[in-house]
Amino acid sequence: MAAPQLPTMGKWSTGICGCFEDCSNCCVTCVCPCLTFARNAEIVDEGRTSAFTAGRNYLVLCNFVPVLGATLYGCMYRSKLRRRFELPEQPCKYCGDCCVHQLCCYCALCQEHRELTNRQMDPRGGWRKSYDTIMNPKVAAPIPEPGMTRK
Numbered sequence: 001m002a003a004p005q006l007p008t009m010g011k012w013s014t015g016i017c018g019c020f021e022d023c024s025n026c027c028v029t030c031v032c033p034c035l036t037f038a039r040n041a042e043i044v045d046e047g048r049t050s051a052f053t054a055g056r057n058y059l060v061l062c063n064f065v066p067v068l069g070a071t072l073y074g075c076m077y078r079s080k081l082r083r084r085f086e087l088p089e090q091p092c093k094y095c096g097d098c099c100v101h102q103l104c105c106y107c108a109l110c111q112e113h114r115e116l117t118n119r120q121m122d123p124r125g126g127w128r129k130s131y132d133t134i135m136n137p138k139v140a141a142p143i144p145e146p147g148m149t150r151k
Helices: 019-031 033-044 051-064 069-085 096-103 105-118 123-135
Strands: none
Touching: 019 033, 019 105, 033 051, 033 069, 033 105, 033 123, 051 069, 069 096, 069 105, 096 105, 105 123
8 A cells, every 4th residue: 555645845735715625623623723723733843832732822812812812823833834844825925924823813723734634744643643653654454363364
């Protein structure tokens, strides 16, 4: 079985308005954006920031510094993601990550989640599972013990 094809470096695998490519994540993000942010941040930070810490910080910033708090925090992680995969600023290079998170944070969070998932780093599993997937891309099927095979 061939390894899945990864998206090209330097190019987003989905658009900013492709929220319905992953409807379950779209719904989770609309109801609780801090959960999607937390999952994304843990992967982007390679496990240095726990999902709990990132989600808590995002929630606090949303509630106590509503205009710019979560926007600046979200834009910081979007910039890290873009640098890691050499992605262009989207939707345009003049807009900037902060504008994207300020004007359409739900779309930005969903796009970042899809990007990580498409690059075989599913945020739902956390950093440990993502790391294991990257380090062991081909997992062999277990070998059955003698006497366990069908006759």
